[in-house]
Amino acid sequence: MKTLSRIYVGLIIFFLYAPVLVMIAFSFNESSSVWVFSGFSTKWYTGLLTDTTMLTALEHTLIIAVLSAVIATVIGTAAAVGILALRNKIAQKLVMSVTQIPMMNADIVTGISLMLLFIFFGKLLGLNESLGFFTVLIAHITFNLPYVILSVMPKLKQTDSRLREAALDLGCTPVQAFFKVILPSISTGIATGFIMAFTLSLDDFVISYFTCGHYQTLPIIIYNMTKKSVTPDTYALSTIIFVVIFVLLIFYNILQNKSEKSSKKGFGK
Numbered sequence: 001m002k003t004l005s006r007i008y009v010g011l012i013i014f015f016l017y018a019p020v021l022v023m024i025a026f027s028f029n030e031s032s033s034v035w036v037f038s039g040f041s042t043k044w045y046t047g048l049l050t051d052t053t054m055l056t057a058l059e060h061t062l063i064i065a066v067l068s069a070v071i072a073t074v075i076g077t078a079a080a081v082g083i084l085a086l087r088n089k090i091a092q093k094l095v096m097s098v099t100q101i102p103m104m105n106a107d108i109v110t111g112i113s114l115m116l117l118f119i120f121f122g123k124l125l126g127l128n129e130s131l132g133f134f135t136v137l138i139a140h141i142t143f144n145l146p147y148v149i150l151s152v153m154p155k156l157k158q159t160d161s162r163l164r165e166a167a168l169d170l171g172c173t174p175v176q177a178f179f180k181v182i183l184p185s186i187s188t189g190i191a192t193g194f195i196m197a198f199t200l201s202l203d204d205f206v207i208s209y210f211t212c213g214h215y216q217t218l219p220i221i222i223y224n225m226t227k228k229s230v231t232p233d234t235y236a237l238s239t240i241i242f243v244v245i246f247v248l249l250i251f252y253n254i255l256q257n258k259s260e261k262s263s264k265k266g267f268g269k
Contacts, residue, residue, distance in 0.1 A: 020242060027235035044236040054237065057221040061202060064133075064217060068140035069198035075141070076148025076197075077190055081178075083149070084156050096149075103146045111210035114139045118211060131213030139211040140201045147200065148193035155189030156182075192255045199248045203241060 030039035048054055079099070086092040102110060115131070118138075122130025159182060167177035183190075205219040212220060218241070225234050 023235050024239045024242075027232055027239045029232050029235075032231055044232040045240075047233055048236060048240075051233070054218075054221065054233075057216055057218045060133075060215060061218040064136055064140055064208075065198050065201040068137055068144055068201045069194050071137075072141045072144035072148050072197045073190060073194045076145050076193060077152050077186075079145070080149045080152040080156055081182075084153065099146050099149055101146075102143045107143075107204075107206035108210075110143060111139070111207040114142065114207065115210040129213055131211055131215075133215045135211045135213065136208055136215055136217070139207050140204065143204075143207060144197035144200060147196045148190075151193030151196060152186055152189040155186035159185045188255050188258055192252055195248050195252045195255070199245050199252070203245060 026037065027044055028040050028042065029037050030041035030043070083092055083095050083099075086095065114135070118135045119130045163181050163185070164177050167181045168174070172180060203219060204217075205223060208217050209220055209223070216224075218237070222234060222237060225231070
């Protein structure tokens with residue numbers, strides 16, 4: 001059984017990562033052929049540095065990813081504190097269920113519904129362009145919020161409530177108690193929530209596609225490139241995105257492991 005399970009796991013890993021490895025290999029192909037590897041070259045990577053369309057899309061993507069991750073982290077942390085402060089357990093569960101709807105909902109449904117909402121308000125306000133930078137930003141904040149809340153909530157539950165009470169007894173205001181006592185104890189949860197939000201925003205395509213208008217992000221540019229012809233510069237760009245997200249996920253897992261170890265130590269005491 002162990003041998004069969006290892007073979008099964010090996011096949012899953014192979015089918016998941018073999019296409020990525022092929023893409024990475026052909027991103028270093030000297031020729032523009034996408035089926036014959038003629039030699040090693042980095043010209044497709046250096047060519048990206050002079051591609052203004054690609055650089056503009058990259059700038060748009062990073063701006064949206066950073067802003068949406070920061071705003072979602074701030075709002076999500078505050079929301080997690082508010083949800084945990086609810087004394088009615090039924091209301092707490094209800095709010096958590098509603099919060100998780102963007103996670104469970106299909107991306108295409110979320111994208112279309114947000115697009116219709118933005119167009120409706122755009123027409124209501126008499127705007128010439130209903131979709132653009134702010135609609136993409138709001139959409140990304142919307143689907144990032146549940147992940148931040150779910151990252152922060154466990155750390156809040158692990159934090160001893162007596163710490164806040166002790167800080168208040170020592171003269172801290174509720175705001176000071178939060179920033180000096182609660183915030184440091186949930187910092188790993190906030191960091192993991194931020195990384196997750198940034199990663200999801202960085203490679204989002206479906207929701208961005210329906211809400212972007214003329215403000216196109218990198219995944220949309222790549223999609224438009226593949227509709228015409230797949231060239232090695234597309235592979236090079238996709239490889240860079242894959243490596244960035246892979247590194248971020250490593251950091252995310254490291255922070256998660258540290259969080260789990262600290263929680264075990266807390267329970268051990």
